[in-house]
Amino acid sequence: MNITIAGVGYVGLVTGVCLAELGHQVTCIxxxxxxxxxxxxxxxxxxxxxxxxxxxxxxxxxxLQFTTDPHCAYKKADIVFIAVGTPERPDGTxxxxxxxxxxxxxxxxxxxxxxxxxxxxxxxxxxDQIKQIIESIKPPYLQVEVVSNPEFLRExxxxxxxFHGDRIVIGTDRPEAAxxxxxxxxxxxxxxxxTDVKSAEMIxxxxxxxxATKISFINEIAAICEKVGANIDEVxxxxxxxxxxxxxxxxxxxxxxxxxxxxxxKALVQIAxxxxxxxxxxxxxxxxxxxxxxxxxxxxxxxxxxxxxxxVSLLGLAFKPDTDDVREAASLTIVKELLEEGxxxxxxxxxAIPNAQxxxxxxxxxxxxxxxxxxxxxxxxxxxxxxxxxxxPLEIYESYMKEPVIIDGRNCYSLKEVEKYPIxxxxxxxxxxxxxxxxxNSI
Ligand code: UDX
Numbered sequence: 001m002n003i004t005i006a007g008v009g010y011v012g013l014v015t016g017v018c019l020a021e022l023g024h025q026v027t028c029i030x031x032x033x034x035x036x037x038x039x040x041x042x043x044x045x046x047x048x049x050x051x052x053x054x055x056x057x058x059x060x061x062x063x064l065q066f067t068t069d070p071h072c073a074y075k076k077a078d079i080v081f082i083a084v085g086t087p088e089r090p091d092g093t094x095x096x097x098x099x100x101x102x103x104x105x106x107x108x109x110x111x112x113x114x115x116x117x118x119x120x121x122x123x124x125x126x127x128d129q130i131k132q133i134i135e136s137i138k139p140p141y142l143q144v145e146v147v148s149n150p151e152f153l154r155e156x157x158x159x160x161x162x163f164h165g166d167r168i169v170i171g172t173d174r175p176e177a178a179x180x181x182x183x184x185x186x187x188x189x190x191x192x193x194x195t196d197v198k199s200a201e202m203i204x205x206x207x208x209x210x211x212a213t214k215i216s217f218i219n220e221i222a223a224i225c226e227k228v229g230a231n232i233d234e235v236x237x238x239x240x241x242x243x244x245x246x247x248x249x250x251x252x253x254x255x256x257x258x259x260x261x262x263x264x265x266k267a268l269v270q271i272a273x274x275x276x277x278x279x280x281x282x283x284x285x286x287x288x289x290x291x292x293x294x295x296x297x298x299x300x301x302x303x304x305x306x307x308x309x310x311x312v313s314l315l316g317l318a319f320k321p322d323t324d325d326v327r328e329a330a331s332l333t334i335v336k337e338l339l340e341e342g343x344x345x346x347x348x349x350x351x352a353i354p355n356a357q358x359x360x361x362x363x364x365x366x367x368x369x370x371x372x373x374x375x376x377x378x379x380x381x382x383x384x385x386x387x388x389x390x391x392x393p394l395e396i397y398e399s400y401m402k403e404p405v406i407i408d409g410r411n412c413y414s415l416k417e418v419e420k421y422p423i424x425x426x427x428x429x430x431x432x433x434x435x436x437x438x439x440x441n442s443i
């Protein structure tokens with residue numbers, strides 16, 4: 001099969017590289033020349049565990065190529081995966097401009113009958129629009145089928161998710177088109193769900209909305225736990241044991257970020273609103289998430305009073321571990337709030353500093369050394385549960401900080417461990433730990 005991937009963002013690149021690894025001939029096209037040059041040289045523009053190795057291997061054996069030339073990308077294509085971005089508009093709706101441009105370009109350059117497969121997350125009905133655009137432009141003698149095939153790749157474990165996903169959703173009313181896609185994915189042995197186009201589009205939004213709901217739900221329970229003196233770790237474990245609920249996505253913290261949940265939840269509220277169904281539950285999920293992100297600064301002020309002129313270290317810039325992505329990362333909002341309060345911020349992150357710098361510039365200091373970030377700080381706010389943070393010896397807070405105050409937005413440490421040190425420790429949904437002795441003295 002000759003496969004073309006339109007859009008070499010996160011989803012397009014992982015999909016293209018993994019499909020080449022399955023043995024297909026894959027051409028990836030993007031308009032960004034710099035990115036394509038980098039990929040042609042075997043370097044990945046994003047950090048994703050295992051991606052660069054697969055990229056190099058498949059470039060090396062000639063199964064994978066990158067181009068900015070639509071003629072080269074589409075002339076031999078049997079299948080085109082659309083994986084361009086659908087960024088959020090100011091009103092929360094998905095911006096479909098890149099999708100429309102991709103559809104037009106495909107229609108202009110194809111020379112075979114093809115299947116167009118939409119990976120991008122698009123509102124219900126968009127695949128019908130893609131079909132209309134292509135039909136209105138393509139040569140009349142060519143057949144084009146449009147299929148919805150949403151992605152469920154998590155950043156940081158996207159390669160694993162591609163090869164060992166829970167399901168593959170194929171949305172089409174044409175069994176022949178579904179059969180071709182089934183054939184492509186056959187080696188993966190992942191369960192395939194075949195639906196109509198609109199249901200496939202909805203499965204993607206509903207999945208992300210449900211996962212976001214689980215997160216906001218556990219964060220609400222965490223807030224109540226704090227007030228009644230319960231411990232969210234024990235509560236989450238207890239409810240997760242019920243197989244109908246499950247343990248996943250019950251990690252309380254400062255909420256969800258990233259390129260999908262914030263955007264997709266808002267888009268689904270809009271999609272529902274457009275059909276006169278106010279999605280109140282999902283609106284609350286979003287509100288709870290916004291509240292969670294502000295918790296660390298609220299807590300810092302409760303402990304330190306004014307933050308003006310005080311040094312605060314921020315541990316973690318990426319929206320989650322094992323990625324350099326800072327899109328909708330809690331860290332960005334927290335930095336903004338800290339700076340508004342007059343704090344002086346030093347941020348630690350092992351790999352996301354360049355991306356964070358593009359947004360935050362020189363407004364804060366950056367370091368890849370966790371100890372360096374803590375020097376003379378009056379509070380440390382944990383925003384990402386990096387292994388480097390989880391496995392940092394707790395002594396470093398006592399040794400390097402002015403006063404060891406940890407506001408842990410990701411519940412990285414066990415309360416029993418923290419209790420052994422002279423640390424003030426505030427986490428999410430768990431009792432606060434206050435030191436039994438102070439840094440320079442016993443009680
Ligand atoms: C998500 C979906 O999981 C994936 O299927 C989809 O296709 C793309 O969006 P991703 O954004 O990469 O993937 O990360 P994910 O692991 O889902 O986490 C999203 C956010 O939720 C992160 O900010 C994470 O910290 C937060 N989260 C996750 C919690 O706060 N608690 C949890 O229990 C789980």
